[in-house]
Amino acid sequence: MPTLSGFIHPVAASTKGRHLSAVVFATVLACMATPCMAASFDCGKAVTAVERRICDSERLSLADERMGGLYAELMTELAAPARRELRDEQRKWLVFRDQCLNQRNSEDCLAANIDVRRDGLQARLDALPMRPVDVYQPAPCIPRQSPPANGGLREILWWVLSSKAQREERARRDAATDCP
Secondary structure: OOEEOOEEOHHHHHOHHHHHHHHHHHHHHHHHHOOOOOOOOOHHHOOOHHHHHHHHOHHHHHHHHHHHHHHHHHHHHOOHHHHHHHHHHHHHHHHHHHHHHHOOOHHHHHHHHHHHHHHHHHHHHHHOOOOOOOOOOOOOOOOOOOOOOOOHHHHHHHHHHOOHHHHHHHHHHHHHHHOO
């Protein structure tokens, strides 16, 4: 509840539920009025000029999100020593990336650096050995519901001329023999 030196405004106190609704509504409107981009970090907490530049550009924001996703995935796949190495490598890359602000066309420089980093992370992820599947689940057995393609004319005619009850009985019988 908003206070000013311990004083609660009487209108604010009486409209407690409506105040929250107004805040949510204003947040949704703000998101609709400006493009809601998805950088790999919280743009609301962007501090550096590079972070603000990435948040201001949809192109950079999307590229950074893709690169950040690969970084996060790689961090989950690596053992502790390799994670520390990757984290140090990322910090060095961030310093290198930040030098793009000194370039004439900083957006192109940032995009190129993010793309190169993303490709490097993807290559490193692709080079990891495949993990075995944690749980083996056999494919479900699906009983035959239609006549077999090589059943011949007699089989097809039986299928067409038989009653629904006869087909269901046969399907149950086939299921008992087809499925383990």
